Amino acid sequence: MKPTQKKSHSAEREFGGTLGATCIPVFLPLTVLYLLCVCRSPAASVLQWPPLLPPASQLWDPLALLLILGWVVFQSFLYLLPMGKVSEGLVLRDGSRLKYPINGFSALCISAGLFAVLLWLGMPLGSLFELMLPLAVCAIGVSFLLSLYLYIRSFWASAPALALGGNTGNPLYDFFMGRELNPRIGVFDLKYFCELRPGLIGWVVVNLGMLMKEVELRDSPSLAMILVNIFQLLYVADALWNEEAVLTTMDIVHDGFGFMLAFGDLAWVPFVYSLQAAFLVIHPQTLTPLKATAIVALNGVGYFIFRRSNSQKNQFRRDPTHPSVAKLETIATATGKRLLVSGWWGLVRHPNYLGDLLMALAWSLPCGFSHLLPYFYVVYFTILLIHREARDERQCRAKYGLAWDTYCRRVPFRIFPYIY
Incomplete structure:
Protein backbone atom coordinates (compact mmCIF):
# COMPACT_ATOMS: atom_id res chain seq x y z
CA MET A 1 0.00 0.00 0.00
CA ARG A 40 15.55 21.87 43.65
CA SER A 41 17.73 24.94 44.25
CA PRO A 42 17.87 26.75 47.62
CA ALA A 43 16.84 30.08 46.06
CA ALA A 44 14.07 28.61 43.88
CA SER A 45 14.12 31.79 41.81
CA VAL A 46 12.65 31.61 38.32
CA LEU A 47 14.33 34.95 37.57
CA GLN A 48 17.84 33.81 38.49
CA TRP A 49 20.57 34.94 36.08
CA PRO A 50 22.51 33.22 34.69
CA THR A 286 3.98 25.75 57.84
CA LEU A 287 0.22 26.16 57.59
CA THR A 288 -1.98 27.31 60.42
CA PRO A 289 -5.34 25.56 60.84
CA LEU A 290 -7.10 28.75 59.68
CA LYS A 291 -5.03 29.00 56.47
CA ALA A 292 -5.46 25.30 55.76
CA THR A 293 -9.24 25.60 56.21
CA ALA A 294 -9.41 28.57 53.84
CA ILE A 295 -7.37 26.72 51.20
CA VAL A 296 -9.54 23.59 51.53
CA ALA A 297 -12.65 25.78 51.14
CA LEU A 298 -11.26 27.42 47.99
CA ASN A 299 -10.43 24.06 46.46
CA GLY A 300 -13.90 22.81 47.42
CA VAL A 301 -15.61 25.76 45.73
CA GLY A 302 -13.49 25.30 42.60
CA TYR A 303 -14.18 21.58 42.49
CA PHE A 304 -17.93 22.13 43.02
CA ILE A 305 -18.13 24.56 40.08
CA PHE A 306 -15.92 22.36 37.90
CA ARG A 307 -17.79 19.13 38.57
CA ARG A 308 -21.35 20.47 38.57
CA SER A 309 -20.88 22.42 35.33
CA ASN A 310 -19.19 19.52 33.55
CA SER A 311 -21.86 17.10 34.79
CA GLN A 312 -24.63 19.40 33.59
CA LYS A 313 -23.09 19.68 30.12
CA ASN A 314 -22.44 15.94 29.82
CA GLN A 315 -25.96 15.08 30.97
CA PHE A 316 -27.43 17.49 28.43
CA ARG A 317 -25.33 15.94 25.65
CA ARG A 318 -26.33 12.40 26.60
CA ASP A 319 -30.01 13.00 27.32
CA PRO A 320 -31.49 16.52 27.00
CA THR A 321 -34.83 15.18 28.28
CA HIS A 322 -33.36 14.18 31.66
CA PRO A 323 -35.19 15.95 34.53
CA SER A 324 -32.00 17.67 35.71
CA VAL A 325 -31.54 19.51 32.40
CA ALA A 326 -34.94 19.34 30.66
CA LYS A 327 -36.04 22.75 31.94
CA LEU A 328 -32.83 24.58 30.98
CA GLU A 329 -33.20 27.29 28.35
CA THR A 330 -31.48 26.62 25.01
CA ILE A 331 -30.87 28.16 21.59
CA ALA A 332 -31.42 26.10 18.44
CA THR A 333 -28.66 25.90 15.80
CA ALA A 334 -28.67 25.06 12.10
CA THR A 335 -26.85 21.80 12.88
CA GLY A 336 -29.76 20.52 14.95
CA LYS A 337 -27.89 20.87 18.23
CA ARG A 338 -28.97 23.24 20.98
CA LEU A 339 -26.80 25.59 23.07
CA LEU A 340 -27.42 25.99 26.79
CA VAL A 341 -28.05 29.57 27.91
CA SER A 342 -29.14 28.90 31.49
CA GLY A 343 -27.83 26.94 34.45
CA TRP A 344 -24.07 26.93 34.85
CA TRP A 345 -23.59 27.56 31.12
CA GLY A 346 -25.70 30.69 31.30
CA LEU A 347 -23.36 32.17 33.93
CA VAL A 348 -20.25 32.14 31.72
CA ARG A 349 -19.36 30.28 28.53
CA HIS A 350 -16.83 28.07 30.30
CA PRO A 351 -17.75 27.67 33.99
CA ASN A 352 -15.61 24.50 34.13
CA TYR A 353 -12.54 26.63 33.35
CA LEU A 354 -13.44 28.96 36.23
CA GLY A 355 -13.55 25.98 38.61
CA ASP A 356 -10.28 24.69 37.17
CA LEU A 357 -8.51 27.99 37.88
CA LEU A 358 -9.83 28.23 41.45
CA MET A 359 -8.47 24.74 42.12
CA ALA A 360 -5.14 25.64 40.52
CA LEU A 361 -4.80 28.56 42.93
CA ALA A 362 -5.67 26.31 45.89
CA TRP A 363 -2.89 23.89 44.88
CA SER A 364 -0.32 26.69 44.97
CA LEU A 365 -1.35 28.49 48.17
CA PRO A 366 0.06 25.76 50.50
CA CYS A 367 3.51 26.76 49.17
CA GLY A 368 3.28 30.25 50.69
CA PHE A 369 4.11 33.57 49.07
CA SER A 370 7.91 33.71 49.34
CA HIS A 371 8.53 32.28 45.83
CA LEU A 372 6.96 32.68 42.40
CA LEU A 373 7.75 29.15 41.27
CA PRO A 374 4.73 27.36 42.85
CA TYR A 375 2.46 29.83 41.04
CA PHE A 376 3.89 29.01 37.61
CA TYR A 377 1.09 26.48 37.19
CA VAL A 378 -1.62 29.09 37.89
CA VAL A 379 -0.14 31.55 35.38
CA TYR A 380 0.45 28.88 32.74
CA PHE A 381 -3.00 27.33 33.21
CA THR A 382 -4.71 30.74 32.94
CA ILE A 383 -2.94 31.40 29.63
CA LEU A 384 -3.71 27.85 28.43
CA LEU A 385 -7.43 28.08 29.20
CA ILE A 386 -7.80 31.56 27.70
CA HIS A 387 -6.09 30.30 24.53
CA ARG A 388 -8.18 27.14 24.55
CA GLU A 389 -11.35 29.20 24.97
CA ALA A 390 -10.34 31.32 21.96
CA ARG A 391 -9.79 28.18 19.85
CA ASP A 392 -13.18 26.84 20.93
CA GLU A 393 -14.77 30.20 20.12
CA ARG A 394 -13.46 30.11 16.52
CA GLN A 395 -14.64 26.55 15.99
CA CYS A 396 -18.11 27.18 17.45
CA ARG A 397 -18.59 30.34 15.40
CA ALA A 398 -17.66 28.45 12.22
CA LYS A 399 -19.95 25.56 13.20
CA TYR A 400 -23.01 27.36 14.56
CA GLY A 401 -22.89 30.71 12.72
CA LEU A 402 -25.64 33.15 13.71
CA ALA A 403 -26.77 30.93 16.58
CA TRP A 404 -23.35 31.34 18.20
CA ASP A 405 -23.57 35.13 17.91
CA THR A 406 -26.95 34.97 19.64
CA TYR A 407 -25.47 32.75 22.35
CA CYS A 408 -22.59 35.20 22.93
CA ARG A 409 -25.03 38.06 23.37
CA ARG A 410 -26.98 36.02 25.91
CA VAL A 411 -23.82 34.86 27.73
CA PRO A 412 -21.30 37.70 27.30
CA PHE A 413 -18.67 36.56 29.80
CA ARG A 414 -16.21 33.85 28.76
CA ILE A 415 -14.60 32.53 31.97
CA PHE A 416 -14.74 35.09 34.78
CA PRO A 417 -18.18 36.61 35.53
CA TYR A 418 -18.24 40.39 34.99
CA ILE A 419 -14.48 40.39 34.25
CA TYR A 420 -13.72 38.34 31.13
Missing part, protein backbone atom coordinates in the same frame (compact mmCIF):
# COMPACT_ATOMS: atom_id res chain seq x y z
CA LYS A 2 1.35 3.45 -0.91
CA PRO A 3 1.31 6.41 1.45
CA THR A 4 -1.66 8.69 0.93
CA GLN A 5 -0.96 12.12 -0.50
CA LYS A 6 -3.33 14.74 0.89
CA LYS A 7 -3.77 18.39 0.16
CA SER A 8 -4.06 20.93 2.94
CA HIS A 9 -7.49 20.98 4.54
CA SER A 10 -6.99 24.20 6.45
CA ALA A 11 -5.09 27.38 5.74
CA GLU A 12 -5.47 28.53 9.34
CA ARG A 13 -2.47 27.88 11.55
CA GLU A 14 -2.62 27.82 15.33
CA PHE A 15 0.11 28.16 18.00
CA GLY A 16 2.09 30.63 15.89
CA GLY A 17 2.07 28.55 12.71
CA THR A 18 5.39 27.19 11.45
CA LEU A 19 7.43 29.42 13.76
CA GLY A 20 5.55 28.19 16.82
CA ALA A 21 5.74 24.57 15.67
CA THR A 22 9.51 24.97 15.34
CA CYS A 23 10.17 26.79 18.61
CA ILE A 24 7.72 25.12 20.99
CA PRO A 25 9.24 21.59 20.71
CA VAL A 26 12.58 23.16 21.65
CA PHE A 27 11.62 25.60 24.38
CA LEU A 28 8.95 23.61 26.23
CA PRO A 29 11.26 20.63 27.02
CA LEU A 30 13.93 23.11 28.16
CA THR A 31 11.29 24.82 30.31
CA VAL A 32 10.43 21.52 32.03
CA LEU A 33 14.09 20.85 32.87
CA TYR A 34 14.68 24.44 33.95
CA LEU A 35 11.69 24.46 36.30
CA LEU A 36 12.80 21.19 37.88
CA CYS A 37 16.30 22.60 38.43
CA VAL A 38 14.93 25.81 39.97
CA CYS A 39 12.60 23.87 42.24
CA PRO A 51 19.92 30.45 34.57
CA LEU A 52 20.60 27.17 36.33
CA LEU A 53 22.27 24.58 34.12
CA PRO A 54 22.41 21.04 35.55
CA PRO A 55 25.54 18.96 34.94
CA ALA A 56 25.12 16.25 32.30
CA SER A 57 25.51 13.58 34.99
CA GLN A 58 22.18 14.69 36.50
CA LEU A 59 20.28 14.35 33.22
CA TRP A 60 20.74 10.67 32.50
CA ASP A 61 20.23 7.51 34.50
CA PRO A 62 19.48 4.11 32.91
CA LEU A 63 17.13 3.37 35.81
CA ALA A 64 14.98 6.34 34.79
CA LEU A 65 14.54 4.93 31.29
CA LEU A 66 13.58 1.53 32.70
CA LEU A 67 11.05 3.15 35.02
CA ILE A 68 9.46 5.22 32.23
CA LEU A 69 9.21 2.30 29.81
CA GLY A 70 8.05 -0.08 32.54
CA TRP A 71 5.37 2.38 33.63
CA VAL A 72 4.04 2.79 30.07
CA VAL A 73 3.98 -0.99 29.57
CA PHE A 74 2.19 -1.49 32.90
CA GLN A 75 -0.46 1.11 32.08
CA SER A 76 -0.87 -0.39 28.59
CA PHE A 77 -1.53 -3.77 30.21
CA LEU A 78 -4.20 -2.23 32.47
CA TYR A 79 -5.75 -0.42 29.48
CA LEU A 80 -6.19 -3.74 27.65
CA LEU A 81 -7.69 -5.60 30.60
CA PRO A 82 -11.37 -6.50 30.00
CA MET A 83 -12.70 -4.48 32.95
CA GLY A 84 -15.28 -1.72 32.94
CA LYS A 85 -17.62 -0.83 30.12
CA VAL A 86 -16.91 0.08 26.51
CA SER A 87 -18.27 3.37 25.15
CA GLU A 88 -18.56 4.82 21.67
CA GLY A 89 -17.02 8.13 20.69
CA LEU A 90 -18.68 10.81 18.58
CA VAL A 91 -19.52 10.15 14.95
CA LEU A 92 -16.48 10.58 12.69
CA ARG A 93 -16.44 12.14 9.23
CA ASP A 94 -16.86 8.74 7.60
CA GLY A 95 -19.94 8.03 9.76
CA SER A 96 -18.23 5.48 12.02
CA ARG A 97 -17.87 5.58 15.81
CA LEU A 98 -14.81 4.24 17.60
CA LYS A 99 -15.10 2.19 20.79
CA TYR A 100 -13.13 3.04 23.93
CA PRO A 101 -12.57 1.06 27.16
CA ILE A 102 -13.73 3.03 30.21
CA ASN A 103 -11.45 1.54 32.85
CA GLY A 104 -9.15 4.42 33.82
CA PHE A 105 -10.41 4.60 37.40
CA SER A 106 -9.78 0.86 37.79
CA ALA A 107 -6.25 1.45 36.46
CA LEU A 108 -5.76 4.16 39.10
CA CYS A 109 -6.97 1.84 41.88
CA ILE A 110 -4.76 -1.05 40.74
CA SER A 111 -1.79 1.33 40.50
CA ALA A 112 -2.52 2.59 44.03
CA GLY A 113 -2.62 -0.99 45.27
CA LEU A 114 0.74 -1.68 43.61
CA PHE A 115 2.39 1.28 45.31
CA ALA A 116 0.83 0.36 48.65
CA VAL A 117 2.54 -3.02 48.34
CA LEU A 118 5.83 -1.37 47.33
CA LEU A 119 5.68 0.90 50.37
CA TRP A 120 4.92 -2.06 52.61
CA LEU A 121 7.94 -3.85 51.16
CA GLY A 122 10.10 -0.83 52.00
CA MET A 123 10.75 0.42 48.47
CA PRO A 124 12.41 3.88 48.66
CA LEU A 125 9.82 5.83 46.67
CA GLY A 126 11.43 9.04 47.92
CA SER A 127 14.29 8.35 45.49
CA LEU A 128 11.98 9.61 42.74
CA PHE A 129 13.03 13.09 43.89
CA GLU A 130 16.65 12.45 42.90
CA LEU A 131 15.50 10.90 39.61
CA MET A 132 13.19 13.75 38.57
CA LEU A 133 15.57 15.23 35.98
CA PRO A 134 16.52 11.96 34.25
CA LEU A 135 12.89 10.81 34.40
CA ALA A 136 11.83 14.04 32.70
CA VAL A 137 14.58 13.67 30.07
CA CYS A 138 13.43 10.13 29.28
CA ALA A 139 9.76 11.18 29.12
CA ILE A 140 10.69 13.99 26.72
CA GLY A 141 12.68 11.55 24.59
CA VAL A 142 9.78 9.09 24.48
CA SER A 143 7.38 11.87 23.45
CA PHE A 144 9.68 12.89 20.57
CA LEU A 145 10.04 9.29 19.34
CA LEU A 146 6.30 8.69 19.63
CA SER A 147 5.58 11.91 17.71
CA LEU A 148 7.96 10.89 14.93
CA TYR A 149 6.27 7.48 14.68
CA LEU A 150 2.84 9.13 14.59
CA TYR A 151 3.88 11.51 11.83
CA ILE A 152 5.37 8.75 9.64
CA ARG A 153 2.46 6.34 10.07
CA SER A 154 -0.07 9.08 9.25
CA PHE A 155 0.91 8.89 5.56
CA TRP A 156 -0.70 5.46 5.39
CA ALA A 157 -3.96 6.71 6.95
CA SER A 158 -7.10 7.25 4.87
CA ALA A 159 -8.39 10.77 4.25
CA PRO A 160 -11.26 10.62 6.80
CA ALA A 161 -8.77 9.50 9.46
CA LEU A 162 -6.73 12.69 9.20
CA ALA A 163 -7.20 15.71 11.46
CA LEU A 164 -8.35 18.79 9.57
CA GLY A 165 -6.02 21.11 11.47
CA GLY A 166 -2.90 18.95 11.24
CA ASN A 167 -2.88 18.09 7.54
CA THR A 168 -1.48 21.29 6.01
CA GLY A 169 1.43 19.87 4.03
CA ASN A 170 3.97 21.70 6.21
CA PRO A 171 6.07 18.93 7.86
CA LEU A 172 7.07 20.94 10.94
CA TYR A 173 3.55 22.16 11.64
CA ASP A 174 1.92 18.79 10.96
CA PHE A 175 4.49 17.01 13.16
CA PHE A 176 3.58 19.40 15.96
CA MET A 177 -0.21 19.35 15.57
CA GLY A 178 -0.57 15.71 14.50
CA ARG A 179 -1.84 14.54 11.09
CA GLU A 180 -3.90 11.55 12.21
CA LEU A 181 -6.94 12.13 14.41
CA ASN A 182 -7.27 8.73 16.11
CA PRO A 183 -4.13 6.64 15.50
CA ARG A 184 -4.65 3.04 16.61
CA ILE A 185 -2.69 -0.19 16.75
CA GLY A 186 -5.51 -2.69 16.47
CA VAL A 187 -7.99 -1.66 19.15
CA PHE A 188 -5.34 0.24 21.13
CA ASP A 189 -6.07 3.97 20.74
CA LEU A 190 -2.75 5.78 21.22
CA LYS A 191 -4.14 9.28 21.79
CA TYR A 192 -6.87 8.20 24.18
CA PHE A 193 -4.40 6.07 26.15
CA CYS A 194 -1.85 8.86 26.52
CA GLU A 195 -4.52 11.43 27.37
CA LEU A 196 -5.54 9.84 30.68
CA ARG A 197 -3.19 7.02 31.66
CA PRO A 198 0.64 7.15 31.96
CA GLY A 199 1.05 10.90 32.47
CA LEU A 200 -2.04 11.63 34.53
CA ILE A 201 -1.63 8.68 36.90
CA GLY A 202 2.13 9.29 36.79
CA TRP A 203 1.49 12.78 38.19
CA VAL A 204 -0.02 11.18 41.31
CA VAL A 205 2.97 8.82 41.59
CA VAL A 206 5.45 11.71 41.38
CA ASN A 207 3.52 13.54 44.11
CA LEU A 208 3.66 10.42 46.28
CA GLY A 209 7.39 10.22 45.73
CA MET A 210 7.78 13.83 46.88
CA LEU A 211 5.71 13.10 49.99
CA MET A 212 7.86 10.08 50.84
CA LYS A 213 11.02 12.16 50.33
CA GLU A 214 9.70 14.67 52.84
CA VAL A 215 9.07 11.78 55.26
CA GLU A 216 12.70 10.70 54.80
CA LEU A 217 13.96 14.23 55.49
CA ARG A 218 11.61 15.27 58.32
CA ASP A 219 10.09 12.01 59.64
CA SER A 220 6.55 13.04 58.62
CA PRO A 221 4.84 14.87 55.76
CA SER A 222 3.84 18.48 56.28
CA LEU A 223 0.23 19.62 56.17
CA ALA A 224 1.07 21.61 53.03
CA MET A 225 2.40 18.48 51.28
CA ILE A 226 -0.63 16.44 52.36
CA LEU A 227 -3.04 19.06 51.00
CA VAL A 228 -1.25 19.25 47.64
CA ASN A 229 -1.28 15.46 47.32
CA ILE A 230 -4.96 15.16 48.30
CA PHE A 231 -6.14 18.01 46.05
CA GLN A 232 -4.34 16.71 42.99
CA LEU A 233 -5.27 13.09 43.67
CA LEU A 234 -8.91 14.19 43.83
CA TYR A 235 -8.53 15.96 40.49
CA VAL A 236 -6.98 12.90 38.80
CA ALA A 237 -9.50 10.51 40.37
CA ASP A 238 -12.34 12.74 39.20
CA ALA A 239 -10.98 12.78 35.63
CA LEU A 240 -10.72 9.00 35.57
CA TRP A 241 -14.06 8.41 37.29
CA ASN A 242 -15.67 10.59 34.62
CA GLU A 243 -13.41 9.22 31.89
CA GLU A 244 -16.25 8.90 29.38
CA ALA A 245 -16.58 12.69 29.27
CA VAL A 246 -13.16 13.02 27.60
CA LEU A 247 -14.63 11.47 24.44
CA THR A 248 -16.35 14.79 23.65
CA THR A 249 -13.37 17.07 24.39
CA MET A 250 -11.41 19.11 21.84
CA ASP A 251 -8.34 16.90 22.28
CA ILE A 252 -10.19 13.76 21.21
CA VAL A 253 -12.72 15.20 18.75
CA HIS A 254 -10.70 17.87 16.93
CA ASP A 255 -6.92 17.74 17.51
CA GLY A 256 -4.64 15.30 15.75
CA PHE A 257 -2.18 13.28 17.79
CA GLY A 258 1.24 14.84 17.33
CA PHE A 259 3.98 16.36 19.43
CA MET A 260 1.66 18.91 21.07
CA LEU A 261 -0.46 16.28 22.80
CA ALA A 262 2.20 13.55 23.13
CA PHE A 263 4.63 15.86 24.95
CA GLY A 264 1.87 17.42 27.01
CA ASP A 265 0.50 14.05 28.12
CA LEU A 266 3.78 12.22 28.78
CA ALA A 267 6.19 14.92 29.97
CA TRP A 268 4.50 18.24 30.77
CA VAL A 269 1.66 16.90 32.95
CA PRO A 270 3.62 14.63 35.33
CA PHE A 271 6.67 16.89 35.73
CA VAL A 272 5.19 20.42 35.64
CA TYR A 273 1.87 19.78 37.34
CA SER A 274 3.79 18.24 40.27
CA LEU A 275 5.97 21.33 40.83
CA GLN A 276 4.21 22.29 44.08
CA ALA A 277 5.01 18.92 45.68
CA ALA A 278 8.62 19.02 44.43
CA PHE A 279 9.00 22.59 45.71
CA LEU A 280 7.84 21.62 49.20
CA VAL A 281 10.57 18.97 49.53
CA ILE A 282 13.31 21.63 49.62
CA HIS A 283 11.19 24.57 50.81
CA PRO A 284 8.88 23.29 53.58
CA GLN A 285 5.98 25.51 54.62
